[in-house]
Amino acid sequence: MKTIVLATLLGAAATGLAAPASAQVSDSKIRIGVLSDLAGLYSDINGEGSAMAARLAAEEFGNAVNGVPVEIIVADHQNKPDVAASIARKWIDTEQVDVIADVPNSAAALAVQDITRERKRIFLMSGPGSVDLTGKACSPYGFMWTWDTHSVSAATARALVGKGEKDWFFITADYAFGHSLEGEASKTVKALGGTVKGNVRTPLGTSDFSSFLLQAQGSGAKVVALANAGGDTINSIKQATEFGLPQGGQTLAGLLLNINDVHALTLKVAQGLIMSNSFYWDLNDGTRAWSKRFEAKMGRKPSMNQAGVYSAVRHYLEAVKASGTDDADKVAAKMRATPVNDMMMKDATIGVNGRVFGDMYLFEVKKPDQSKAPWDYLTLLQTVPGAQAYIPVKDSGCPLVK
Numbered sequence: 001m002k003t004i005v006l007a008t009l010l011g012a013a014a015t016g017l018a019a020p021a022s023a024q025v026s027d028s029k030i031r032i033g034v035l036s037d038l039a040g041l042y043s044d045i046n047g048e049g050s051a052m053a054a055r056l057a058a059e060e061f062g063n064a065v066n067g068v069p070v071e072i073i074v075a076d077h078q079n080k081p082d083v084a085a086s087i088a089r090k091w092i093d094t095e096q097v098d099v100i101a102d103v104p105n106s107a108a109a110l111a112v113q114d115i116t117r118e119r120k121r122i123f124l125m126s127g128p129g130s131v132d133l134t135g136k137a138c139s140p141y142g143f144m145w146t147w148d149t150h151s152v153s154a155a156t157a158r159a160l161v162g163k164g165e166k167d168w169f170f171i172t173a174d175y176a177f178g179h180s181l182e183g184e185a186s187k188t189v190k191a192l193g194g195t196v197k198g199n200v201r202t203p204l205g206t207s208d209f210s211s212f213l214l215q216a217q218g219s220g221a222k223v224v225a226l227a228n229a230g231g232d233t234i235n236s237i238k239q240a241t242e243f244g245l246p247q248g249g250q251t252l253a254g255l256l257l258n259i260n261d262v263h264a265l266t267l268k269v270a271q272g273l274i275m276s277n278s279f280y281w282d283l284n285d286g287t288r289a290w291s292k293r294f295e296a297k298m299g300r301k302p303s304m305n306q307a308g309v310y311s312a313v314r315h316y317l318e319a320v321k322a323s324g325t326d327d328a329d330k331v332a333a334k335m336r337a338t339p340v341n342d343m344m345m346k347d348a349t350i351g352v353n354g355r356v357f358g359d360m361y362l363f364e365v366k367k368p369d370q371s372k373a374p375w376d377y378l379t380l381l382q383t384v385p386g387a388q389a390y391i392p393v394k395d396s397g398c399p400l401v402k
Contacts, residue, residue: 041231106130126308146308153185166194169221353398357386
């Protein structure tokens with residue numbers, strides 16, 4: 001009888017030690033909310049493609065981690081910070097969402113950052129770019145994955161100023177992202193001996209850039225820098241070409257261009273543009289294989305933002321699996337302690353401020369006769385290591401940095 005009792009107790013103890021991690025997962029489900037722009041000017045580079053990227057990451061785990069089901073839900077923030085904040089609160093407070101991902105639009109992301117910090121939920125940012133998100137507004141639960149306004153603008157500015165194009169004029173989207181993008185580019189231009197001859201602020205989602213382009217044209221600046229994104233970038237480049245700015249000797253600099261923007265513009269219009277991205281489908285075998293999976297679902301190649309959503313969600317799920325819990329503090333610590341390794345990044349570290357230090361790539365848009373296949377749009381000019389591409393953690397202004 002003693003032997004039977006002892007065996008039973010040992011068995012129970014062993015079962016406890018080997019208990020599935022679901023015992024430490026809140027509500028026995030991992031819910032990831034992809035909060036994006038589903039119908040506006042960022043819907044092409046984020047939108048449903050971001051949701052699909054998150055689903056592809058979950059599928060790699062069989063849509064479950066340690067026996068706990070993973071669920072992806074999606075909502076549209078309409079590029080409105082108040083709408084983004086309302087959805088984030090509802091998701092966390094009433095729908096048991098563990099993670100919020102994507103959130104293009106820096107103003108919306110700053111609002112969500114406040115809520116996820118307060119409620120201790122992981123925030124995986126792939127769409128927004130303001131350096132404040134890993135600076136003065138950083139969070140122990142916030143991770144900025146794909147790019148920021150410094151990394152995309154500084155590399156482009158260095159390339160153009162290095163070619164002698166030192167006089168700049170900015171056409172800037174009038175909200176947090178645009179201001180940050182102009183600010184970071186301006187710092188680089190001035191540090192390299194260039195000058196800023198002026199700027200103009202434009203409403204988000206405007207369809208008519210004529211008056212702004214006339215100011216840029218009249219400034220005499222060699223470079224007309226577009227501190228905007230998505231549909232705003234496409235419209236401003238198209239209209240600048242119609243107004244004859246490139247034909248008159250001015251260089252257009254799209255400070256945040258995605259391959260989707262090039263596709264919409266066509267190579268005839270976009271050829272020669274310099275752009276910085278953290279991902280391109282044709283970089284290597286890994287990027288090509290994953291992009292093929294994405295294209296099979298979406299009918300087109302992924303943007304860097306969509307690739308970033310996949311990478312971030314995958315890294316989060318790996319951290320949950322390894323730590324055996326969805327506790328935000330423990331998962332965040334595991335995420336920071338583990339280098340990011342996937343089709344997008346190799347051995348990328350994560351700073352205490354949430355900055356993911358993946359490499360950035362400087363590209364030039366091909367001429368039409370250089371493209372050999374659909375979506376064959378970019379020529380790699382330079383690889384910028386993550387440690388050089390981003391603001392050092394110690395200089396970020398993040399209160400978490402000791």
